[in-house]
Amino acid sequence: xxxxxxxxxxxxxxxxxxxxxxxxxxxxxxxxxxxxxxxxxxxxxxxxxxxxxxxxxxxxxxxxxxxxxxxxxxxxxxxxxxxxxxxxxxxxxxxxxxxxxxxxxxxxxxxxxxxxxxxxxxxxxxxxxxxxxxxxxxxxxxxxxxxxxxxxxxxxxxxxxxxxxxxxxxxxxxxxxxxxxxxxxxxxxxxxxxxxxxxxxxxxxxxxxxxxxxxxxxxxxxxxxxxxxxxxxxxxxxxxxxxxxxxxxxxxxxxxxxxxxxxxxxxxxxxxxxxxxxxxxxxxxxxxxxxxxxxxxxxxxxxxxxxxxxxxxxxxxxxxxxxxxxxxxxxxxxxxxxxxxxxxxxxxxxxxxxxxxxxxxxxxxxxxxxxxxxxxxxxxxxxxxxxxxxxxxxxxxxxxxxxxxxxxxxxxxxxxxxxxxxxxxxxxxxxxxxxxxxxxxxxxxxxxxxxxxxxxxxxxxxxxxxxxxxxxxxxxxxxxxxxxxxxxxxxxxxxxxxxxxxxxxxxxxxxxxxxxxxxxxxxxxxxxxxxxxxxxxxxxxxxxxxxxxxxxxxxxxxxxxxxxxxxxxxxxxxxxxxxxxxxxxxxxxxxxxxxxxxxxxxxxxxxxxxxxxxxxxxxxxxxxxxxxxxxxxxxxxxxxxxxxxxxxxxxxxxxxxxx
Ligand SMILES: [Zn+2]
Numbered sequence: 311x312x313x314x315x316x317x318x319x320x321x322x323x324x325x326x327x328x329x330x331x332x333x334x335x336x337x338x339x340x341x342x343x344x345x346x347x348x349x350x351x352x353x354x355x356x357x358x359x360x361x362x363x364x365x366x367x368x369x370x371x372x373x374x375x376x377x378x379x380x381x382x383x384x385x386x387x388x389x390x391x392x393x394x395x396x397x398x399x400x401x402x403x404x405x406x407x408x409x410x411x412x413x414x415x416x417x418x419x420x421x422x423x424x425x426x427x428x429x430x431x432x433x434x435x436x437x438x439x440x441x442x443x444x445x446x447x448x449x450x451x452x453x454x455x456x457x458x459x460x461x462x463x464x465x466x467x468x469x470x471x472x473x474x475x476x477x478x479x480x481x482x483x484x485x486x487x488x489x490x491x492x493x494x495x496x497x498x499x500x501x502x503x504x505x506x507x508x509x510x511x512x513x514x515x516x517x518x519x520x521x522x523x524x525x526x527x528x529x530x531x532x533x534x535x536x537x538x539x540x541x542x543x544x545x546x547x548x549x550x551x552x553x554x555x556x557x558x559x560x561x562x563x564x565x566x567x568x569x570x571x572x573x574x575x576x577x578x579x580x581x582x583x584x585x586x587x588x589x590x591x592x593x594x595x596x597x598x599x600x601x602x603x604x605x606x607x608x609x610x611x612x613x614x615x616x617x618x619x620x621x622x623x624x625x626x627x628x629x630x631x632x633x634x635x636x637x638x639x640x641x642x643x644x645x646x647x648x649x650x651x652x653x654x655x656x657x658x659x660x661x662x663x664x665x666x667x668x669x670x671x672x673x674x675x676x677x678x679x680x681x682x683x684x685x686x687x688x689x690x691x692x693x694x695x696x697x698x699x700x701x702x703x704x705x706x707x708x709x710x711x712x713x714x715x716x717x718x719x720x721x722x723x724x725x726x727x728x729x730x731x732x733x734x735x736x737x738x739x740x741x742x743x744x745x746x747x748x749x750x751x752x753x754x755x756x757x758x759x760x761x762x763x764x765x766x767x768x769x770x771x772x773x774x775x776x777x778x779x780x781x782x783x784x785x786x787x788x789x790x791x792x793x794x795x796x797x798x799x800x801x802x803x804x805x806x807x808x809x810x811x812x813x814x815x816x817x818x819x820x821x822x823x824x825x826x827x828x829x830x831x832x833x834x835x836x837x838x839x840x841x842x843x844x845x846x847x848x849x850x851x852x853x854x855x856x857x858x859x860x861x862x863x864x865x866x867x868x869x870x871x872x873x874x875x876x877x878x879x880x881x882x883x884x885x886x887x888x889x890x891x892x893x894x895x896x897x898x899x900x901x902x903x904x905x906x907x908x909x910x911x912x913x914x915x916x917x918x919x920x921x922x923x924x925x926x927x928x929x930x931x932x933x934x935x936x937x938x939x940x941x942x943x944x945x946x947x948x949x950x951x952x953x954x955x956x957x958x959x960x961x962x963x964x965x966x967x968x969x
Contacts (some may be wrong), residue, residue, distance in 0.1 A: 318345045323451050325491030327352035340369040344381050351384070352493070356392045362386055376412045379405035381589030383421045390427060399428050419445040423458045430464045438465055456485040456494055460501050460789065467505060468485060472524040475505055573934055573941070575900065576920050577634075577927030577950065579604025579907035580882040582724055582792045582866025584622045584640070584873070586612025586619050591871050592815055595878040596626070597963045598815060602879030603929035603942055604634055605950045606907070606917060609864070610704075610724065611640030613652055615674055629953060637911060639703060641669040643691060644680035647754065653680065659690030666694035675911075678704035679720075682748060682757060682911070685710050692718035701910075708757060709745040711737055716787050722864065722910070726793040727845075730852040731785075733777035734768045772848055774855075781852075781859035790910055791855055792866035795888040796881050798846045800874060802839065806884065812877050815967050824874040850892045857894060864910060865889070865903040882943050896939050926952040 312335035321330035327349035334342040340399035347362035367381035380403040386398040402425045422445040429438035438461065447458055459482035466475035479502050486495045508520035568616050585595040586609060599607060612619060619638060626633040643654040643665055654669065656662040662683075671675055677695040679688055679702060695702045696719050703722035704716045712732035715723070723729060731737060747756035784791075799805070806812060813821055857863065867881035877884075882903065889899040908918025916925040928949040933941040947956045955963060 312341070315341050315345065322348050322352065323453070323855055325352065325453070325489065325493065340366045340374075340377060343369065344377075344384065347381075347388075348384055351388050351391070351958050356388050357389050363388070368656075374416060375408050379408040379421075380414075380417055383409075383417060383424065386421075387424055390424060390431070393431075395428070395432065399425065402428065415446070416449045416451065416721075419447065419449050420454050423447075423450060423454050423461065426461045427457065428755065430461050430468075433468070435465050436466055443628065451544055452485060452489045453491060453494055456482050456489065456498065459485065460497065462851050463501060463505065467523065470509075470523065470527050472522075473880075475523065479505055495621070501895055521793070535688060574910075574920055575603075575929050575931065575932050576904045576918055576924075577606065577929055578603050578607040578882060578946070579865070579917075580604050580634075580869065580879075580885075580902075580903070580904040581608045581864035581907050581910075582794055582868050583607045583878065584612055584868070584870035585609055585636070586614040586622075586640075586876065587870050587872040589614060589618075590819075592622055592631075592633065594815065594817060594820075594871075594967060595869075596631065597966055598877070598879035599634045599949050600632060600879075600950050601945075601960060602883055603931075603945045603948055604879050604882055605927035605929075605948070606635040606637070606863075608637045608639045608907070608911075609677060610868075611642040611650070611653075613650070620673075627951070629951065632950065632953065632955075634950060635917075635925075638674055639676045640678060641672070641674035641676065642678040642680050642704060643669075643683065645682040645684060645687065645748065645753065649680055649682060649754065656683065656687050656691065659686055662687045662690035663694040665870075666691060666698060666700070670698045670700055674700070676701045676703045676721075678724075679707060681705045681708045683707040683710070684745075684748065685714065688715075689718055695719075705728060706936075707734075708761060709741050709748055711741055713783070720789060720950055722790045723793060724792045725797065725865070725868070726791060726795060726849050726853055726856075728792065729780075729856065730772065730845075730849050731764065731768050732780055733773060733852060734771040735776060736767050736771045740764050740767060750946050765841055767847060769841065769844055772852075777852060777855060778859070781856045781861055784856070785860040788862070790862045790864055790906075791856065792864045793889075794866050794868040794885070795849065795853065795892075796876060796884045797868050797873070798842070798849070799884075800876065801842045802846065805875060806877075806880065808880075812880055815964075816871075820871050823871070829939055854893050857892075862906055862910075863889070863902040864907050865899070883939070884940055886942070890939060895936075897936050899939060900935060926950075 314337075318330040318334045319333075321327070321346060325820060330345060330349045334345055337343075339348075343362050343366035347359045347366060350356075350359035350362060363381050363385040367385065370377040370381060372378065382401050386402050386405070389395070389398045402421050406418050406421035406425065409415075409421060422441055424436045426441040429435070429441060442458070442461065447455060448460060459478045463478035463482065466472075466478060468662065479498070482498045483502065486860045505523065509523045510526050510964050511519070512522045581600070583595075585591050585607065599605070609619070614622075622631070623636040623638065625631045626636060641654060642650070643656050643662070644650075646655050646657050648655055648855045654665045656665045666677055676882075677691060677700050679691055683691065683709070688710050692702050692715075701721040702719060704724050706712055706720065706728050712723075713730065731740070734740070744757055744760050747760040750756045813824075816824075865882060865885050867876055867885045869876045869878045886899040886903060886968045890896055890901065894902075905914075905918040908914050908916075911917075917927060920928060926949050928947075929942070930939040930946050930947040930949075932944070932946050935941050945960070947954060948960065949955070
């Protein structure tokens with residue numbers, strides 16, 4: 311063996327690159343090139359070091375695979391130090407295999423240690439641990455052994471395990487003191503400082519403080535609900551969360567009870583609202599949703615321009631404004647002149663197709679059909695929506711039968727009454743007469759006039775057998791329904807017991823508008839009112855049958871400043887109560903406002919359940935909501951997109967409501 315090479319190698323492993331260079335600085339044979347490269351690396355000239363190692367590897371060539379592999383490992387180490395991650399992982403794996411096969415356990419272990427360091431750096435902790443297990447650390451040179459302890463500590467810190475991190479760092483520090491390599495000592499010091507620095511900020515109510523790793527580690531064990539706003543993750547204990555499985559709420563409930571706290575449920579969805587019917591509406595609607603535990607809404611159509619709606623939704627996502635997550639589902643399409651101002655209009659199949667393309671281009675998540683559309687236009691709307699992959703939601707047009715809509719691929723029927731109507735043996739006659747009304751000069755008034763008599767016909771001709779088969783075909787076609795049963799209260803004049811409190815939360819102009827005589831009610835005689843009660847009872851019966859037939863329900867209220875006495879937030883809870891009064895269990899009612907909407911919206915990875923890794927949208931209530939939904943009326947705390955509102959926070963939200 312070349313004595314100069316041996317001496318240089320010894321000097322390098324003692325961390326003395328200048329001594330190493332003394333004997334070999336001018337030599338160009340491969341072993342000298344390799345050692346010069348390592349020396350340059352120790353001196354901090356990483357670029358020169360890589361050059362030297364690369365030319366050493368080249369000169370060794372394939373005839374000396376082991377020497378070639380050693381150079382590759384050294385070069386990868388430099389790449390690692392300069393954070394040039396590139397292809398080095400593959401290089402290291404290959405080199406390690408060559409070294410192992412040749413019996414060079416020491417360098418193979420060194421390559422393995424570097425591999426683990428790489429994997430830690432890119433966050434692949436499981437793999438890093440596996441690699442560490444694959445070689446015997448006893449054969450590592452002292453410097454690599456210390457580096458290995460830093461990897462072990464790094465993995466423990468990222469896993470939030472303070473004790474293993476601390477002991478690994480202690481071993482690294484002792485090793486660095488013995489080895490007397492200044493660069494290594496600095497690296498260990500740096501790791502120790504990182505370990506001792508605060509690891510998180512705890513915000514609980516009014517209190518804010520920094521937490522150290524040990525404290526972060528103790529949090530899950532304390533069985534408190536942890537909202538990790540940094541990673542947007544929710545944790546409740548550790549094992550308990552993992553065991554939720556198919557029955558999320560029960561499992562979670564028992565966990566929370568044992569911890570002596572409240573009950574945690576996923577934040578609620580209201581799948582049918584209008585929050586953009588006036589510019590002032592969001593400022594009132596958003597806090598009311600959060601106060602009622604509603605952390606997601608499906609907006610079904612507004613009067614503000616799309617850019618403004620998108621701006622407001624983005625403001626909420628960015629936490630610049632407190633409010634629920636908003637799904638823009640309100641691209642409503644009607645026949646001329648449109649039931650509401652600003653709707654998309656389509657009077658021919660061609661127009662329908664081009665409107666759908668425009669809706670898709672503007673970024674809406676669905677196409678919403680409306681009441682006056684003609685059948686051929688509606689069919690074109692449905693087929694173009696399907697072609698572009700947009701769900702078709704909204705009203706079944708009044709001149710289109712429900713079976714035709716099911717066949718056309720209608721995805722969500724909004725408002726339940728239309729289904730009850732389809733259970734009438736006279737549906738075809740009624741929709742035919744609406745079709746005639748729509749062909750006249752004033753289609754909107756003619757349609758409303760024609761439909762005024764339909765409730766009576768439905769009551770007289772509703773057919774259980776027809777209804778049953780219709781509902782089965784809806785369930786089979788996976789047509790969902792947003793019942794909005796609370797809308798009936800408007801017609802019957804039924805008002806909530808806490809009307810004063812709810813009205814006080816509304817702007818004065820809205821209170822005034824709602825107290826004006828409404829055109830929809832001016833024609834209500836006692837006789838018609840009695841009919842309305844019967845119609846509502848028939849809706850409830852049909853609703854029960856639909857539920858029994860397996861038709862999926864998405865809870866929705868139709869809350870809007872434009873819909874008198876349907877209240878943002880409150881009315882969704884009224885709606886859930888209505889489901890329970892109609893025979894659903896509280897669990898089934900909650901399902902329609904949590905899991906069912908998340909499934910429909912394709913958001914099951916982030917919403918609808920309480921689980922690790924989900925978006926932090928949660929409601930904490932005092933009592934078991936599976937026993938009684940009344941506990942939802944006074945949430946203990948609401949978490950919306952990671953923002954926590956405890957009792958004080960909710961009170962502040964209430965104070966923010968405009969008068
Ligand atoms: Zn609506």
